[in-house]
Amino acid sequence: MNIINKKIGIVGGGQLGKMMILEAKRLGFYVAVLDPSPDCPAHSICDKLIVADLNDPKGYMELSKHADVITYEWENISIRALEILEKEGLPIYHPLTTLKAIQNKHSQNEVLHKNGIPVPKFTKVKSIDEIKEAGKPENFGYPLMLKTTTGGYDGKGTALIRTENDVENAYKTLGSGTMELMVEEFVDFEKEISLVACRSISGDSVIYPIAENTHVKSILDTTIVPADIDMSTISKANDIGRKLMSAMEFIGTFCIEMFVTKNGDILVNEIAPRPHNSGHFTIEACFSNQFENHIRAILGLPLGDASLQTPCVMVNLLGQSDGKTALFGLEEAYKHPNVHIHLYGKSTSKTGRKMGHYTVVDNDINKAKTLATELKKIIFVGTNKENNNG
Amino acid sequence: MNIINKKIGIVGGGQLGKMMILEAKRLGFYVAVLDPSPDCPAHSICDKLIVADLNDPKGYMELSKHADVITYEWENISIRALEILEKEGLPIYHPLTTLKAIQNKHSQNEVLHKNGIPVPKFTKVKSIDEIKEAGKPENFGYPLMLKTTTGGYDGKGTALIRTENDVENAYKTLGSGTMELMVEEFVDFEKEISLVACRSISGDSVIYPIAENTHVKSILDTTIVPADIDMSTISKANDIGRKLMSAMEFIGTFCIEMFVTKNGDILVNEIAPRPHNSGHFTIEACFSNQFENHIRAILGLPLGDASLQTPCVMVNLLGQSDGKTALFGLEEAYKHPNVHIHLYGKSTSKTGRKMGHYTVVDNDINKAKTLATELKKIIFVGTNKENNNG
Numbered sequence: 001m002n003i004i005n006k007k008i009g010i011v012g013g014g015q016l017g018k019m020m021i022l023e024a025k026r027l028g029f030y031v032a033v034l035d036p037s038p039d040c041p042a043h044s045i046c047d048k049l050i051v052a053d054l055n056d057p058k059g060y061m062e063l064s065k066h067a068d069v070i071t072y073e074w075e076n077i078s079i080r081a082l083e084i085l086e087k088e089g090l091p092i093y094h095p096l097t098t099l100k101a102i103q104n105k106h107s108q109n110e111v112l113h114k115n116g117i118p119v120p121k122f123t124k125v126k127s128i129d130e131i132k133e134a135g136k137p138e139n140f141g142y143p144l145m146l147k148t149t150t151g152g153y154d155g156k157g158t159a160l161i162r163t164e165n166d167v168e169n170a171y172k173t174l175g176s177g178t179m180e181l182m183v184e185e186f187v188d189f190e191k192e193i194s195l196v197a198c199r200s201i202s203g204d205s206v207i208y209p210i211a212e213n214t215h216v217k218s219i220l221d222t223t224i225v226p227a228d229i230d231m232s233t234i235s236k237a238n239d240i241g242r243k244l245m246s247a248m249e250f251i252g253t254f255c256i257e258m259f260v261t262k263n264g265d266i267l268v269n270e271i272a273p274r275p276h277n278s279g280h281f282t283i284e285a286c287f288s289n290q291f292e293n294h295i296r297a298i299l300g301l302p303l304g305d306a307s308l309q310t311p312c313v314m315v316n317l318l319g320q321s322d323g324k325t326a327l328f329g330l331e332e333a334y335k336h337p338n339v340h341i342h343l344y345g346k347s348t349s350k351t352g353r354k355m356g357h358y359t360v361v362d363n364d365i366n367k368a369k370t371l372a373t374e375l376k377k378i379i380f381v382g383t384n385k386e387n388n389n390g
Numbered sequence: 391m392n393i394i395n396k397k398i399g400i401v402g403g404g405q406l407g408k409m410m411i412l413e414a415k416r417l418g419f420y421v422a423v424l425d426p427s428p429d430c431p432a433h434s435i436c437d438k439l440i441v442a443d444l445n446d447p448k449g450y451m452e453l454s455k456h457a458d459v460i461t462y463e464w465e466n467i468s469i470r471a472l473e474i475l476e477k478e479g480l481p482i483y484h485p486l487t488t489l490k491a492i493q494n495k496h497s498q499n500e501v502l503h504k505n506g507i508p509v510p511k512f513t514k515v516k517s518i519d520e521i522k523e524a525g526k527p528e529n530f531g532y533p534l535m536l537k538t539t540t541g542g543y544d545g546k547g548t549a550l551i552r553t554e555n556d557v558e559n560a561y562k563t564l565g566s567g568t569m570e571l572m573v574e575e576f577v578d579f580e581k582e583i584s585l586v587a588c589r590s591i592s593g594d595s596v597i598y599p600i601a602e603n604t605h606v607k608s609i610l611d612t613t614i615v616p617a618d619i620d621m622s623t624i625s626k627a628n629d630i631g632r633k634l635m636s637a638m639e640f641i642g643t644f645c646i647e648m649f650v651t652k653n654g655d656i657l658v659n660e661i662a663p664r665p666h667n668s669g670h671f672t673i674e675a676c677f678s679n680q681f682e683n684h685i686r687a688i689l690g691l692p693l694g695d696a697s698l699q700t701p702c703v704m705v706n707l708l709g710q711s712d713g714k715t716a717l718f719g720l721e722e723a724y725k726h727p728n729v730h731i732h733l734y735g736k737s738t739s740k741t742g743r744k745m746g747h748y749t750v751v752d753n754d755i756n757k758a759k760t761l762a763t764e765l766k767k768i769i770f771v772g773t774n775k776e777n778n779n780g
Contacts, residue, residue, distance in 0.1 A: 002716035002774055004733060022412060025435055027717075028735030028746075045415055045435040206727075284677065287700075287728065287751065301720065305727040309699060310677075326392035327417075330691065337596075337695040338677065343394060345418030356418075361677065384392055 001068070004028060006299060009067025009090070011060075011082070013042030013049065015344035015354065016073035016275050016291075019283070021045050023292040029299075032066035034059050041344040057084055064088040071252060071298050075102055075273050076151050093201075093251040093298040094273045101248065102273050106149045106182045115247040117240050118267050120259075121185040124149070126177065131167050134183045143186040146170045148179040155218020160186070187267055189259035193227050195241045196279035198253040198293040198303055206293060206306035207241050208286060210234055211278050213257070219352070223278045223314040224369065225285060229260060236266050244271070253294035255279060277316065277354070284340050284359045285312035311365040313372035317341075317356040319349035323383030327356075333379045336371060338362055341379065355381040391458070394418060396689060399457025399480070401450075401472070403432030403439065405734035405744065406463035406665050406681075409673070411435050413682040419689075422456035424449050431734040447474055454478040461642060461688050465492055465663050466541050483591075483641040483688040484663045491638060492663050496539045496572045505637040507630050508657050510649075511575040514539070516567065521557050524573045533576040536560045538569040545608020550576070577657055579649035583617050585631045586669035588643040588683040588693055596683060596696035597631050598676060600624055601668050603647070609742070613668045613704040614759065615675060619650060626656050634661070643684035645669060667706065667744070674730050674749045675702035701755040703762035707731075707746040709739035713773030717746075723769045726761060728752055731769065745771040 008024055010017045013035030021031050021042055032048040033040070043049050048066045052059025060081050063070070070085050070092045079100055082092055101111050112119045121140060125131050134140045142164070148157040157179075159170035174181060192213045199205040212227035213220055227234075237258060244256060248271075255276030257269045275290045282289035288296075288304025296303055319325075325347055333339050343356035358379055362368035398414055400407045403425030411421045411432055422438040423430070433439050438456045442449025450471045453460070460475050460482045469490055472482055491501050502509045511530060515521050524530045532554065538547040547569075549560035564571060582603045589595040602617035603610055617624075631646060638644075638661075645666030647659045665680045672679040678686075678694025686693055709715075715737055723729050733746035748769055752758035 002718075003720055004715070004717045018415075022415060025408075025412060025735070026730070026732050027720075028431075028733040030434075041418075044420075044437045047434045287674065288730075296724065302724040303727065304724070304730070325394065327394045328392075330393055330417075334686065334692040334694070337693065340416070340678075340694070342416050343418040345415070 003299065006068045007032060007066060008295070008298070009034070009063045009070045009085075010042070010046075010073060011054065011063070011070065011077055012073035013037070013040035013046065014073055015041050017042040018045065018344060019291045020071070020073065020275065020295060023289070024295045026292075029295070032063055034063045039347055041346060044345065054078065055081060057081055060084045064090055069093070069298055071294070073274055075099060076153065079103070094254065095249060095251060098248050098250055099273055102271050104149045104180075105147055105152065105270075106180070108271060111247065112244070112268055115243055117243055118265065120145075120187050120267050120269070122182055124180065124182050126181070128167055128171050131161070131171060131183060132164055135161065135164055135167065140183060140185045145184040145186055146174060147182050147184060148174050149182050150180065158218070187259045187261060187269075190262045191227070191229065191260040192269070193229065193237060193258050193260055194223075194276065194278040195237050195256045195258070196253065196276055196282065196290050197241050197245060198290065198297050198306070199245050199250045200297045200303050201251055201300045202302075204303060205245055206303045207238055208279060208282055208290065208306045209308040210237050211281065213278050217352075219318065219354075220277045220316055222316075222372065223281055224365070225281050225308060225312050226365070233260055233264060233266065240266065240268060252297045253279070253290045277357075280342070280357050281312040281314040281359055282306070283342075284361050285310050310361040310363060311368055312359055312361045313365075313368045314357055314359045315372050315376060316354060317343075317358065317379065317381045319351050319353040319355050320380050320382035322350050323348070325349040325355065326382060326384045328380050328382065329375075329378040333358065333375055336360070339371070339375065343381070349381055349383050393689065396458045397422060397456060398685070398688070399424070399453045399460045399475075400432070400436075400463060401444065401453070401460065401467055402463035403427070403430035403436065404463055405431050407432040408435065408734060409681045410461070410463065410665065410685060413679070414685045416682075419685070422453055424453045429737055431736060434735065444468065445471060447471055450474045454480055459483070459688055461684070463664055465489060466543065469493070484644065485639060485641060488638050488640055489663055492661050494539045494570075495537055495542065495660075496570070498661060501637065502634070502658055505633055507633055508655065510535075510577050510657050510659075512572055514570070514572050516571070518557055518561050521551070521561060521573060522554055525551065525554055525557065530573060530575050535574040535576055536564060537572050537574060538564050539572050540570065548608070577649045577651060580652045581617070581619065581650040582659070583619065583627060583648050583650055584613075584666065584668040585627050585646045585648070586643065586666055586672065586680050587631050587635060588680065588687050588696070589635050589640045590687045590693050591641055591690045592692075594693060595635055596693045597628055598669060598672055598680065598696045599698040600627050601671060603668050607742075609708065609744075610667045610706055612706075612762065613671055614755070615671050615698060615702050616755070623650055623654060623656065630656065630658060642687045643669070643680045667747075670732070670747050671702040671704045671749055672696070673732075674751050675700050700751040700753060701758055702749055702751045703755075703758045704747055704749045705762050705766060706744060707733075707748065707769065707771045709741050709743040709745050710770050710772035712740050713738070715739040715745065716772060716774045718770050718772065719765075719768040723748065723765055726750070729761070729765065733771070739771055739773050
């Protein structure tokens with residue numbers, strides 16, 4: 001089969017799936033998407049949308065008929081369901097072994113630890129008593145992070161325990177033991193950084209420049225590239241990226257979120273086996289962005305240049321209210337010729353929902369930061385209730 | 391209406407329409423396309439494809455139901471049909487007055503001449519005798535260009551007359567007087583250059599860096615940016631761009647193809663009221679490419695940065711044989727991380743048909759040129775008959 005006739009199947013049609021398709025379409029690839037929503041961001045630009053629950057085997061069987069290679073935009077999917085595709089002879093990237101190791105936060109940390117990659121101290125807990133035991137000063141002490149080992153994202157599945165008094169509430173919030181739990185040492189970090197990288201089937205890889213992230217209410221707010229960290233921290237982060245790349249046998253784009261502590265140590269916080277929100281800056285700031293390289297990787301193609309062309313600040317646009325989506329400030333923002341706005345095409349805005357993002361590029365990163373901050377007051381996504389002049 | 395709910399209608403779903411949609415989709419705009427082919431390049435990424443002949447009023451009536459603003463990717467369309475859309479109250483960009491002035495090559499030249507913009511000498515001709523008269527040394531002399539005043543593109547609608555002996559053949563080739571004809575002085579040019587620019591509804595504009603073009607058999611083969619011309623030529627070309635911009639009242643992206651003569655004069659060859667093949671380099675080499683700025687312009691938004699980020703060479707991929715499209719050399723080409731290939735998604739390859747293009751970016755333009763030339767032997771589009779290893 002000629003390569004351009006290869007059909008790509010994506011599990012999940014959210015913004016990450018959509019941005020993968022925009023790159024796949026530059027080469028005219030056929031893309032089928034499996035998503036529970038007929039109105040998902042990918043719906044209008046994919047060739048085939050299969051609407052089914054992501055736990056429904058029928059959807060995967062249908063997807064297998066429309067794809068020659070499978071990828072996913074979301075790690076919290078059923079391995080069993082993906083195994084259906086594997087049984088149909090379809091290659092899946094990242095490989096299921098990689099996904100399995102990552103899906104469970106506890107086994108993820110174990111793999112990291114085994115490979116000499118520093119992580120916050122962690123242990124499984126089963127009960128309120130075990131959490132309290134971990135909170136003792138001779139063990140992890142307080143504050144303490146309680147996490148479900150599976151299913152977490154954007155702060156969901158985690159609870160901060162400040163003192164022993166918070167333990168019962170945190171335990172309840174995370175399902176009162178119905179889900180597997182772990183505790184993690186609280187890291188009083190100086191900075192959060194992330195490394196986005198891509199590895200091809202042949203084992204070649206590219207690492208994008210390290211990004212510096214700020215979260216608000218556990219959701220990514222701003223990414224600044226290059227990160228304001230010293231060369232030795234960059235070098236440590238890149239070493240971790242390279243080690244993990246071969247340890248985990250990624251194929252495609254992935255992200256490692258890390259803490260930089262006050263004394264300059266790096267601890268890995270989380271791994272995402274997919275293109276990542278903190279890598280959106282690559283669309284404007286790099287020659288081959290994280291989505292393009294992901295598509296290249298899963299098709300067995302060599303990867304494109306991941307070096308930074310221009311410093312960049314990315315800011316997420318979260319929904320400010322509930323209702324039919326409206327975008328405000330587009331015209332005013334575009335008076336600055338170095339601004340790009342991306343809207344994911346979600347017809348309904350919800351407070352706190354990721355609706356889009358914008359980037360500012362400037363050779364002077366401080367100018368980019370200043371403008372990105374000013375634009376926070378200007379660009380926003382909500383509903384027409386707020387304003388009819390948008 | 392909130393701006394993101396504005397529906398865009400495009401007349402024509404070829405590669406230019408497709409690349410407009412890829413940009414429109416970054417902001418999640420709804421796009422309806424009118425094209426005679428259900429399989430056109432835009433078909434899989436537009437929201438609504440209306441399949442109808444571009445001369446069929448019914449197709450335009452249907453398009454009017456799915457759009458709030460209209461643009462087109464192709465200038466040789468029926469003004470009468472577009473007037474149907476205008477009567478339905480839809481704004482059309484570029485405006486119909488602009489399109490009318492451009493559609494007829496003779497009136498185009500008259501507008502240019504009236505505005506003090508240098509063009510090759512030209513005059514209408516109706517018969518073999520009138521062509522022979524123009525060919526006399528005291529008039530235009532030979533060689534002489536014969537052109538239909540309407541409908542020409544990629545060398546179609548033109549015939550080179552080297553001596554009086556060619557006149558009858560050329561006259562026959564261009565329809566024996568069934569179409570309006572003109573002759574034009576033959577320009578023995580040193581270089582062909584083009585200026586791609588965009589003008590917004592508010593009258594603001596951006597001009598992309600001047601591109602240097604090489605045609606093979608009258609079809610664009612290679613574009614190199616920056617053009618290898620001196621500052622005074624750049625300045626003359628930009629002056630022409632600015633003059634034309636206000637004279638023609640463009641709204642959207644347009645292109646001016648120009649000849650640079652051996653003594654450094656510039657003559658305008660042709661105007662295209664749409665994004666142009668010689669502006670494809672802007673996708674990789676500029677922050678806001680010609681398609682993005684076109685979409686911004688027709689929506690009444692300010693324009694994005696059109697300055698050159700990296701030198702770039704663009705090479706067209708023409709079909710090498712007839713049959714089901716296959717792409718060869720992708721993997722080898724992508725061993726160079728600074729190469730991007732675009733395939734337009736035409737399921738059928740035809741010899742000489744524009745199937746895609748590739749770009750090479752490099753801060754050293756000579757390296758980009760060398761690699762772009764090497765890749766001509768490696769990347770090609772044809773059918774599976776040639777090779778099964780692609």
